[in-house]
Amino acid sequence: MKLQQLRYIVEVLNHNLNVSATAENLFTSQPGISKQVRMLEDELGIQIFERSGKHLTKVTPAGQEIIRYSTEILGKVESIKAVANQYTMPDQGKLNIATTHTQARYALPEVIKGFIKRYPKVSLHMHQGTPTQISESVVKGKTDFAIATEALHLYQDLIMLPCYHWNRSVIVPKDHPLANIKKLTIDDIAQHPIVTYIFGFTGRSELDEAFNAAGYKPNVVFTATDADVIKTYVRLGLGVGVIATMAINEDDDFCVLDASHIFKSSLTSIGFRKGSFLRDYMYDFMVRFAPHLTRPLVEKAIQLKYTAEVNKLFEDIELPTR
Numbered sequence: 001m002k003l004q005q006l007r008y009i010v011e012v013l014n015h016n017l018n019v020s021a022t023a024e025n026l027f028t029s030q031p032g033i034s035k036q037v038r039m040l041e042d043e044l045g046i047q048i049f050e051r052s053g054k055h056l057t058k059v060t061p062a063g064q065e066i067i068r069y070s071t072e073i074l075g076k077v078e079s080i081k082a083v084a085n086q087y088t089m090p091d092q093g094k095l096n097i098a099t100t101h102t103q104a105r106y107a108l109p110e111v112i113k114g115f116i117k118r119y120p121k122v123s124l125h126m127h128q129g130t131p132t133q134i135s136e137s138v139v140k141g142k143t144d145f146a147i148a149t150e151a152l153h154l155y156q157d158l159i160m161l162p163c164y165h166w167n168r169s170v171i172v173p174k175d176h177p178l179a180n181i182k183k184l185t186i187d188d189i190a191q192h193p194i195v196t197y198i199f200g201f202t203g204r205s206e207l208d209e210a211f212n213a214a215g216y217k218p219n220v221v222f223t224a225t226d227a228d229v230i231k232t233y234v235r236l237g238l239g240v241g242v243i244a245t246m247a248i249n250e251d252d253d254f255c256v257l258d259a260s261h262i263f264k265s266s267l268t269s270i271g272f273r274k275g276s277f278l279r280d281y282m283y284d285f286m287v288r289f290a291p292h293l294t295r296p297l298v299e300k301a302i303q304l305k306y307t308a309e310v311n312k313l314f315e316d317i318e319l320p321t322r
Contacts, residue, residue, distance in 0.1 A: 003077065005040040006070035008033050009048055013067055014140055017049065017056040072275065075141055079277035086279055092121040093279055096143035098134040099126065101226045103147050103268065106246045107322070111288045119281050130225075138273055144282065146271040147289075158271035161301060162314050163290035165267055165321045167260035168207070169248055171234055171241040178240065179255040186214045186262050193221040193239035195230050206264045207242055246322045265321065278302075292317055 008022070012033070015021040023030040034054075041048050048063035049056040059067065085093055095115075099108070104126055116124060127134075127143055137143040139157050146158060149166075170189060172178050178188055190211065197204045211218040221239050224230050227247035234241035234254065241254075242263075248256055270286060270293070272278065278298070286293045301310050 005036045006073055008036050009067055010070050075273060075275060082277040082279055091119055094123045096125045097145045098137045098143040099147040101128055102244050102247055104128055114288055115285055122281050149266050149268045155271050159274055159301060160269040160271035161293055162319055163268045163270055164319050165265040167245050167265050168242055168263045169245045170257040170259050171254040174255050184257045184259060186210060189240060190216040193219050194242060195222045195233050195239040196242040198223040198225055206266055210263045
């Protein structure tokens with residue numbers, strides 16, 4: 001059994017059982033991957049993949065377990081390399097972050113600016129995506145940190161640490177009927193078409209929950225993943241915008257109405273793979289993003305086995321609100 005073989009079966013699954021795409025991504029040949037997979041199956045005495053002719057069609061139940069352990073083993077190998085690099089190149093390395101547009105555009109710039117100034121030899125890469133894409137990229141080892149708000153059930157394979165709460169605001173053109181309302185209500189918003197985030201993004205579920213509780217079905221006429229895109233269509237008069245308050249700039253040409261009393265606040269968390277080794281600069285990044293995430297606290301969370309235990313660890317910590 002070779003690490004190369006384990007890497008091949010993991011990557012084949014990551015590429016939807018497409019051996020050609022796997023070979024292209026790994027800069028090797030399709031026959032070479034097929035041969036190594038067959039050799040591993042012969043050694044283990046079981047099939048990892050079901051086949052139809054030359055094509056892989058499905059992962060067998062045994063194969064699912066083998067790939068799961070292979071992923072863990074490959075993660076440990078990366079951790080061993082990280083430990084070595086921590087001592088040989090303490091201020092050099094890579095940091096890959098997977099997040100949404102709102103976090104990348106509004107929450108992270110100052111954090112990243114300070115981080116790069118402190119660690120000029122660390123190559124930092126940001127990957128934007130859906131909650132599912134963000135989770136998968138960290139689980140598969142393609143990125144180090146997930147920073148997300150929605151769909152935390154997708155992150156069960158990660159250690160997720162709470163960072164901050166954030167609220168929403170309603171934005172309308174200055175000549176809009178809602179512009180002169182002193183205290184906005186959900187009844188006011190329900191009378192107008194709504195422009196907001198795609199479901200599954202940036203706390204969208206809290207919006208739907210608030211409308212449902214009030215007996216309304218929100219008239220969402222346009223959705224986007226990008227707060228700046230939402231602003232564009234509010235300017236065009238398509239509807240009332242509901243966005244994260246942190247996505248509002250001082251120079252925005254809107255009437256901004258506080259909606260924190262209408263919608264529940266959302267929680268943004270940062271997460272990483274269980275069992276991964278965190279470099280010193282990774283701890284530094286976390287504390288820059290969320291000052292309460294001190295190294296001793298993070299290390300304590302890493303030692304806990306269950307998500308409920310991690311959540312309990314933060315019960316008495318007052319998280320900031322943005």
